Amino acid sequence: MDALQFEIARFLAAKALQKRRTTYQQVSEAVGWNHPTGRGLGPNLEVILHYLAERKLPPLTTILVKKGERYPAEDAMAYIRAALGPIDIETAQKDVFAFDWTSVPELAPASDALPDGRQVWLTSFWGFDPANWGCIGFSDEARRTRYLRNSQPGTLVAIYVTKGRGPTGMRGNVVGVLEICHEVGPAERFISGDTWAEKERDVDSRGKxxxxxxxxxxxxxxxxxxxxxxxxxxxxxxxxxxxxxGASGVPVSSEEAEKLYELDVYEVPVYGQTGSVDPTIQTLEAALAPSRAIRPASQPYWVGETDGPKHLYILRLKGDIAAYLGRTSDQVQHQHIIKVGFSKSPQARRDQIQSAYPRGTFIWEVFKPDPQPDKAPYSNTEIAIAGEDAMKKRLVEDGAEVLGGEFFLADYSLVLRTWAAGTNAAGEKQGEKSRAASA
Structure with missing residues (x-):
């Protein structure tokens, strides 16, 4: 095997020691692969599979699965069966998890890559606003003592929003993750003044x-x-x-926790903390990993998130834009302030931009796509950039006022034409890439 294949195998071995499956995206992020969803890894995985089989070692590649799945996809199983015969995949995974991979020197993970022993817990909030609520709270000392006794500093606490109260789109969903140390104190110390006052005014949360x-x-x-x-x-x-x-929290098993690590996240500020945050949209697994040297991108741009499938988007600022721009209503009649761009998550990008604004009447909304498709339609950043460039070109050529960067003032008709220009250009670029790949 070559150096890259050994690096992939060691990453898989580290996951096996944690008794966790992993995804193609996580492997790609870990080794700096040139396609974030793992496209093209197959030949390397096949070499690894045969290397292990020749040495009568458990088949590590059987724990590599698509996001949200427990077993390899059927196309991957074809390679596995070709190398190993008609194996039982569940038994094979159990063998991988049971084996002591530290006993194989060339595959043993580096000491700094071994599991860090983090625990995952689950609790519920009425929302998720760490910039103003930088703690988990308990109604009495006994419940807090139970948590401290059964957890470790650095535990990750997954937050779901209660089903009966909270923002409508969040209710019942897991929406965020907190890293919790073991510093204790009164909740007021870890909550912003305005948020604390709001909490104490509400009869349902006062004194809790x-x-x-x-x-x-x-x-x-x-x-x-x-x-x-x-x-x-x-x-x-x-x-x-x-x-x-909600009152006490419960621990999450390592098997269930692995699904949390697969989700795309971005770091946000915590009240009372002064360290920098990394707003990159990436898996939680990658967000928690130590910084590593990666292969440089082939294109000279940075978009604040890892490469991979993208949406184009147009954000629109809601509010009195005449007041915002310092103009009369007549001067901006039928005009809209918009931002064009692309992202894995238009809603996350909206949230990041909105977080830079003080609370008030000016609110960014995702204007396009509407409705947003379940899956991002463009396979990578290069294709999305073609769409973004086309949107900017249409705006400039058709007389939109440039407000700086990707922000423009344009009438409604031009906004719609801009969206059409972007989606058409990205679609054409994607078609070119598909034809070239199949040629």
Whole structure:
């Protein structure tokens, strides 16, 4: 095997030691592969599979699966069966997890890549706003003591929004992750003044959750990856009454936790913390990994997220734009302030931009796509850039006012023509790539 194949095998061995499956995206991010969803890895995986078979080692590649799946896809199984015969995949995975991979020197993960022992817990909030609420809270000292006794500093706490209260689109879904240290104190110390005052004004929350444990980092899950709590963590969610989960928290098994690591997230500020945050949209697995040298991108641009499938988007600013621009209403009649771009998650990008604004009447909304398709339609950044460039070109050529960067003032008709120009250009670029790949 070559150096890359050994690196992939060591990554898989590290996952096996954690008794966790992994995805093509996670492998790609870990080794700096040139396609983020793992396209083209097959020949390398086949070499690894035969290398292991020749040495009578368990088939590591059987724990490599598509996002959200437990077993390899059928096309991958064809390669596995060709090398190993008609194996039982569940038994093969159990063999991989049971084997001591540290006993194979060339495949043993480096010491700094071994599992860090993080635990995952589950609890519920009425929302998710770490910039103003930087802790988890308990209603009494006994519940907090139970959590501290059974957890470790650095534990990850997955947050789902209660089904009876919270933003409508979040209710019942796992929406974020907090990293919790073991610093304790009154909740007021870890919550912003305005948010604390709002909490105490509400009769339903007044005097509750006063015994707090501080959060040190936080990640929002992209809305496209919101998952009902009973689907993401069926065992943990069914292990206790929802009221108990919200009041005390429950641990999540390593098997269920692996699904959390596959979700796309971006880091957000935590109240009281002064360190920098990384807004890159990436899997939680990648967000938690130590920085590593990666193969440089083939194109000289950076979009604040890993490559992979993309949406084009147009964001629109809602509010009194005349006041915002310092103009009269007549001067901006029928005009809209928009931002054009592309992202894995238009909603996450909207949230990131909105977070830079103080609370007020100016709100960014995702104007296009509407409705947003379940899957991003463009396979990579290069294709999405063709669409974004076409949108900017149409705006400039048709007389939109440039407000700086990707922000424009344009009338409604031009906004619609801009969207058509972008989607047409991206579609044509994707068609060219597909034809070239099949030639």
């Amino acid at each position: 959750w006063l015994h707090a444990v501080r959060a040190t980092r936080a990640w929002r899950i992209t809305p496209e990856d919101y998952t009902p709590v009973e689907e993401l963590f069926p065992q943990a969610y069914n292990s206790a009454h929802p009221e108990f989960i």
